[in-house]
Amino acid sequence: MDKRKIVIEPVTRVEGHGKVTIKLDNNGKVTDAFMHIVEFRGFEKFIQGHPYWEAPVLVQRLCGICPVSHHLAAAKAIDQLVGIDPENLTPTATNLRKLLHYGQVFQSHALHFFYLASPDLLFGIDAPAEKRNIVAVATENPELAKKGILMRKFGQEIIKALAGKKIHGILAVPGGVHKTFTVDEREYFIDGKQIPNIDTMIEWSKEIIDFIKAYHTQNAEWIDNFAAYPSNHLSLIHKGSGAMELYDGRLKSIDSEGNELLNIDDIEYRYHFKEAVEPWSYLKFPYMTKYGREKGWNRVGPLARLNTCTYINTPLAETERLIFKAYTQNKPNNMTMHTHWARLIEMLHCAETIKELLFDKDILGSDLVRKGSPRNKGIGIIEAPRGTLIHEYHTDDKGLITKCNLIVSTTHNNEAMNRGVREIANSVLSEKPEITEPMLNQIEIAIRAYDPCLSCATHALGEMPLIVQLEDSNGKIIDEKIR
């Protein structure tokens, strides 16, 4: 059979690099589709032999976009190595870490929406490639672009104030934090003299939710049906109430109908999850052991979190959650593009939480670190912007790391992204006389909804074109497109 293969490499406007291969038979019908992750990082291996206290500093180098999430997940695990469970941190340490975390999620969601997703939404999937970018957004919607920049900056400034710098800074130390917040640092985010203040962030977050709701009303058919498919949903939830929880909680999974599949203490995760491997990707495929590879995979991230939580504990975001849930009659939402809507509700929740934390007296406290009896194993789980992030470390008696396991958010979403690619490939590419730019862009939109972070590679001037290759069954390139 004269099979053909389309390769999209790298996928555009996702964090890091990826490659999509779509296989066609000689009639142009899609026979299979894969999203490959071709970078290999090896952090789990080369951190072995390092002292445990280096982990929160080293592992955040996994990424230049969400280093805070890795820093804090590792810190939660390392706390346990010095005998401190999350509930035993001092209130000051807990709230400063939370402030750092919510600042990170806020800026990451702002970056994703304004700079990665908004071009697709504003200009449509049929717009030429040169128009689907932030420069075009800035040209046609300068106020939107300006707000996007300032919202991203606000979150980055929170990170800088707490961790010393915007990327790869340090706040957490084993059992706590190494610095407190000063009154001047707090006022910077409240008085609005140098940057728009937290109230403005809340106001702008509400505005952008109004935008997505209006957009949804006008484009419901596309937004509701594009790459939609049933799945399980996994996230942390608040231990007592089941509310949305991004820093510390229980792990809960539900199926596409809302039936509870899992509700466990987070540190029990390894008894309930396995990771499958495929020869064509470095990214593993996690699944719940009890349900098997085919039925046990989960989506994670904003959509999953909106599905698993029972409510949101900040009033404005909760109001928006109720509107979001009403659209699916309180059933789980399996519409992939609604992830953007969910992400913006979370952005509002983050802004509200940041305000609460800024006015919390504990963040100005001086009781920063606790110590307990050393242990040899620590597990830290956190809700990163893109979903559930798991860090596990084992040490020897000298405190040197002997084993490390990381399950990052994008890994959880691996199966979901592959299903999305297959779904779109089948609906837009099968048996079409030619492969158009908008068709290829739809594949990328399905992936971008998950905001995958494929992690930073080295970069240098003159690299990173987008290459689209058409190959025959022998791997021979029969067509190539670079944009």
Added chain:
Amino acid sequence: MKKLDNKLIIGIGNNTRKDDGLGWYFLDILKDEGFNTENLLYKYQLMVEDAELVSNYNTVIFVDACKTDLEDGYEIERIYPSEQVAFSTHEVPPNQILNLCETIYHKNPKSYIVKIQGYKWDFEIGLSQEAKSNLTKAVQEFTRNYS
């Protein structure tokens, strides 16, 4: 202290990836030579919000490693806002930052790029010998004619 009046120098790179650290080593040398550190900025990559940052300066100089062959191992050239776009927020080109700056903030700082040729990009700290040589030449040219 050597002043850099209203001038920002941005070193782009990653010093744990061999020659990808050229942009940062460039700044290290300027720092050692007494240039005002407040105007030296180390970055892994340019990000969209840098459009706001550069709008506050009259002159902006971007320094980055380059994989392309350069006749002298380095090149310093004037750059302008351009509609060229990147495919990822991980690599927003300097001229796109300038374009955003002009579009959103109506500012157009005088801008240059210092490209320094690198050769090795492994997970390792430290420059290759060839890159070190190119770095020295680039710094000499910069301090002689552009600082």
